[in-house]
Amino acid sequence: MTPLRRTIAATGLALVLAAGGCTRADDTVQAGGLDATGTVTMDQQLHDRLPEAVRARGLIRLVTDASYAPMEYFAADGRTIIGFDADLAGALGDVLGIRVEMVVGAFDTALDEVAAGTYDGVLSSMTDTKQRQAKADFVDYLSTGTSILVQRGNVKGITELDDLCGQTVATEKGTYQEEMLQRIRAKCGAAGMSIHRLVTNADTLMELRTGRVAAVLQDYPPASFLATDERTSAFFQLASDQQYETGLFGIAVAKDDTALRDCLRAALQRLIDSGTYADLLARWELSASAVTEATVNGG
Incomplete structure (x- = not known):
């Protein structure tokens, strides 16, 4: 940096x-x-x-x-x-x-x-x-593209989008990532997925940091920023280096x-x-x- x-x-x-x-x-x-x-x-x-x-x-x-x-x-x-x-x-x-x-x-x-x-x-x-x-x-x-942001340590072992099935995930209302999660959930079958739709991105990060959700979908720049910045890297990490659905x-x-x-x-x-x-x-x-x-x- x-x-x-x-x-x-x-x-x-x-x-x-x-x-x-x-x-x-x-x-x-x-x-x-x-x-x-x-x-x-x-x-x-x-x-x-x-x-x-x-x-x-x-x-x-x-x-x-x-x-x-x-x-x-x-x-x-x-x-x-x-x-x-x-x-x-x-x-x-x-x-x-x-x-x-x-x-x-x-x-x-x-x-x-x-x-x-x-x-x-x-x-x-x-x-x-x-x-x-x-x-x-x-x-x-x-x-x-979009990345998966998880808590530091990744205790849920999430590495790809399919791993979000059966989990509780947060997203900001109206975002492209909300649409992505809905499409993923439709393929989860019986495992399902609980999606927390929140007003701001800051709200989603608070839920992730406090363990109320297993992951947040974010565009790569802010997700990478959180995972590497000295003020936040103790709390967040990228699930992988993969970027999904580049736009x-x-x-x-x-x-x-x-x-x-x-x-x-x-x-x-x-x-x-x-x-x-x-x-x-x-x-x-x-x-x-x-x-x-x-x-x-x-x-």
């Missing part, structure tokens, strides 16, 4: 378990949106293509469940959201010349709230699936908000092309999950 990440993790991760602004006009780079060194600068053309309502408001509001380190979680002050997604939001805002604000909300209702206009989008490690594409469009920014994380926006979707995709592509995206991934030790192109609905 790098010193930077160790410092960030130490200030924020305990809270997970217990529970930028516009650039100046003279920084504008008309072609490409980024300067030759990869410094994030405003792209005036992209800014002007943002929906009028967003420009008038002066910010883009993205809902998140900030309990998923290292993707999105609270700093020591209990209010500031940090993590890779938070850094990405800031960089996208710099390219677009507008503040991108992450607002805490419920994961399982996030898409409905975006469709209702409460938020402009979702940035919360949300897997882009065909089912979710019926409600929203996704600007895909990360590739990863794409996407920023979800309303189906009819094509202007915002296309601006976010273009801004992400500029971050990828400049190397800024790779720098952010490296900062959070997520380089293995990089995408090479900003796509829409690639899940």
Whole structure:
């Protein structure tokens, strides 16, 4: 773990378990949106293509469940959201010349709230699936799979998905992992499976840490983080190195908000092309999950 990440993790991760602004006009780079060194600068053309309502408001509001380190979680002050997604939001805002604000909300209702206009989008490690594409469009920014997280020591001897049959397992409501568990349970036969559906990821971790469930299904980045971070590795481990059903994380926006979707995709592509995206991934030790192109609905 790098010193930077160790410092960030130490200030924020305990809270997970217990529970930028516009650039100046003279920084504008008309072609490409980024300067030759990869410094994030405003792209005036992209800014002007943002929906009028967003420009008038002066910010883009993205809902998140900030309990998923290292993707999105609270700093020591209990209010500031940090993590890779938070850094990405800031960089996208710099390219677009507008503040991108992450607002805490419920994961399982996030898409409905975006469709209702409460938020402009979702940035919360949300897997882009065909089912979710019926409600929203996704600007895909990360590739990863699902891992099995167990208590340190793995007393239940869980090493693969079939071993979850006959066990009690926790999942956050509305997640792709909840869908996975339901599919697995359908094949368990008489052994069955008890699934605890909880409001936040922090709730699932508390159940695992206290032995009320045998395992939690999580995306690999947060599961690996918990298994290796010095603050949590005494409590959690990966059942194996296997990643299941690899897919794409996407920023979800309303189906009819094509202007915002296309601006976010273009801004992400500029971050990828400049190397800024790779720098952010490296900062959070997520380089293995990089995408090479900003796509829409690639899940």
